Amino acid sequence: EVQLLESGGGLVQPGGSLRLSCVASGFTFSSYAMTWVRQAPGKGLEWVSSIGGGGGSGGSSHHADSVKGRFTISRGNSRNTLYLQMNSLRAEDTALYYCAKGYSDLSRASLQYWGQGTLVTVSS
Amino acid sequence: QSVLTQPPSASGTPGQRITISCSGGSSNIGRNTVDWYQQLPGTAPKLLLSSNNQRPSGVPDRFSGSKSGTSASLAISGLQSEDEADYYCAVWDDSLSGRVFGGGTKLTVL
Numbered sequence: 001e002v003q004l005l006e007s008g009g010g011l012v013q014p015g016g017s018l019r020l021s022c023v024a025s026g027f028t029f030s031s032y033a034m035t036w037v038r039q040a041p042g043k044g045l046e047w048v049s050s051i052g053g054g055g056g057s058g059g060s061s062h063h064a065d066s067v068k069g070r071f072t073i074s075r076g077n078s079r080n081t082l083y084l085q086m087n088s089l090r091a092e093d094t095a096l097y098y099c100a101k102g103y104s105d106l107s108r109a110s111l112q113y114w115g116q117g118t119l120v121t122v123s124s
Numbered sequence: 125q126s127v128l129t130q131p132p133s134a135s136g137t138p139g140q141r142i143t144i145s146c147s148g149g150s151s152n153i154g155r156n157t158v159d160w161y162q163q164l165p166g167t168a169p170k171l172l173l174s175s176n177n178q179r180p181s182g183v184p185d186r187f188s189g190s191k192s193g194t195s196a197s198l199a200i201s202g203l204q205s206e207d208e209a210d211y212y213c214a215v216w217d218d219s220l221s222g223r224v225f226g227g228g229t230k231l232t233v234l
Contacts, residue, residue, distance in 0.1 A: 035223070037169075037225075044126070044210075044212065044225060044226075044227050044228040045161070045163075045169060045212050045214075045225045045228065046225065047214075047222055047223040047224065047225060050222070050223065062221050062222050063222070064222055065220070065222075098168060098169070103174065107216075108156065108216035108223070110159045110171055110174035110175070111159070111161070111169075111171060111214075112171055112174075112180070113171075114168040114169050114170065114171075115168065116168050117168060
């Protein structure tokens with residue numbers, strides 16, 4: 001059974017940093033693309049970042065324009081863990097952050113499984 | 125404003141067939157396949173359809189999808205109360221080099 005468990009969310013001041021983690025189990029983590037998607041309170045889904053699979057430290061990464069230069073996606077295949085380093089946080093980054101597994105090693109692959117999310121609140 | 129346009133709401137009665145549209149452009153729907161996600165109240169999203177019309181294991185055949193040009197649609201037949209949820213279309217955008225989601229459609233079963 002595929003499981004994705006996010007952690008690392010919390011309350012942070014504007015301009016601060018957080019690192020989210022997503023521990024995966026039930027599949028060969030290194031072989032699949034992984035994605036972060038966020039959902040602001042009462043709003044729709046917003047893609048944040050994706051990273052390809054295929055071995056090593058991971059494939060190519062992609063970030064939404066809204067987070068480019070501030071957020072960095074990475075993966076630790078030996079630990080079956082996906083990360084999102086978030087710097088220079090803004091109030092508009094407040095959201096529930098979901099980790100999702102792709103159908104294949106390509107970043108553009110459908111999001112086959114989702115975690116339950118971790119809440120990030122940016123406020124002074 | 126989302127790159128993909130969905131109606132904000134839809135409704136139907138039990139047993140009815142409804143459709144939800146998703147309109148995009150040449151760099152996204154026009155070039156790539158469309159996924160649909162279902163988000164039941166208070167839960168994480170779930171993949172409903174991939175590659176325009178492929179149902180993952182466990183998804184009833186009441187759900188179907190289609191794509192034509194730069195638009196896609198989700199159809200739900202034999203509407204049931206448990207289908208009440210938010211539905212999102214999504215696709216990879218080659219110009220943005222990223223995934224885009226529609227704004228979501230809230231389905232109400234009357």
